[in-house]
Amino acid sequence: YEQSGIMYDIAIISGDGIGKEVMESAEYLLDKLDLNFNFNYGEAGFECFNRNGTTLPEETVKIAKSSDATLFGASTSTPGQPSPIINLRKELDVYANLRPIKSYRGIKSIAQGIDFIIVRENTEGLYSQIEYDDDEKVIAERVITRKASEKISDVAFKLAKRRKLKSKVTCVHKSNVLKVTDGVFKESFYKIAKNYPKITTEDFYVDAMAMYLITNPLNFDVIVSTNLFGDILSDESAGLVGGLGLAPSGNIGDDNGLFEPVHGSAPDIAGKGIANPCSMILSTAMMLDYIGEKETATRVNNAVEKVVCAGKVLTPDLGGTAKTMEMTQAIVKELI
Ligand code: ATP
Ligand code: MG
Secondary structure: OOOOOOEEEEEEEEEOOHHHHHHHHHHHHHHHOOOEEEEEEOOOOHHHHHHHOOOOOHHHHHHHHHOOEEEEEEOOOOOOOOOHHHHHHHHHOOOEEEEEEEOOOOOOOOOOOOEEEEEEEOOOEHHHOOEEEOOOOEEEOOEOOHHHHHHHHHHHHHHHHHHOOOOEEEEEEOOOOOOOHHHHHHHHHHHHHOOOOOOEEEEEEHHHHHHHHHHOHHHOOEEEEOHHHHHHHHHHHHHHOOOHHHOEEEEEOOOOEEEEEOOOOOOOOOOOOOOOOHHHHHHHHHHHHHOOOHHHHHHHHHHHHHHHHHOOOOOHHHOOOOOHHHHHHHHHHOOO
């Protein structure tokens, strides 16, 4: 593989707990690739708060905004303080949350051959954080805009086109009850669908979808939904295929990409060097894809798959005895 000559600026925000440990794996892996990276380090999280009095310093936001992409480890929540990752997503305006779901041979899964991705709207819906308490009634605003709905649908269709698998997008909503808000979401989906005549479309109510994910998980390719539904279906789906240690995620906007493992800082195993590095490494592969290094991203994904399926060098959460760095090195060795 030839060096492309491009220098990529990557923001590295390790955070707390196992976030720091799995980020070491990501950096180790990136160093072994035939690509040029310049790492820009930023602080965030609980330990950062203890040092600086803020969970997300302005400097960190600046570093993330000015880099080509950002890798985020995990942060331990700080009582009374805002979540740094939620605020960072807002600052970067990364409106699409992508959660690939894949089964691995040898890893307990509800079925083999599962390969879909959930595209969740990241900025509005029931997570608008607009709530009122006027004693008699407490109200949460569920904001849905045509603009955000069309944008998130477009991300989903573009992905379906790129993946070249089933070429299908499934829209998940509850328009039979939430007639106005999800009416707009569904309408926006079918409006965008017209631009992608070769992609098959379908839509399901979220309650039915929660069941279909279990009864027929091979039916899906790209799933698009609003914020809360997408959040719930993502965790359900991760649970179907082997849990947190293998679950990567990306947050994408028009100008920024932020990639992080789905898991948190895992205080119960932090400091022991036994965290599963795969979700961070798979998130790093999503980052590589995002910056335009699709081929390298595929190599990384394949290396993870090889090591996980071989079942020899696995961290304790996958039933093995390997340390984080041992599994990382095994993955790097498979990078052909
Ligand atoms: P936080 O508040 O930071 O999210 P948490 O206690 O909720 O911390 P998570 O990181 O969300 O912990 O993890 C939930 C459980 O899954 C923990 O028992 C943790 O040890 C386990 N876990 C999470 N990620 C990994 C990983 N990469 N490798 C091994 N085990 C993990
Ligand atoms: Mg957690």
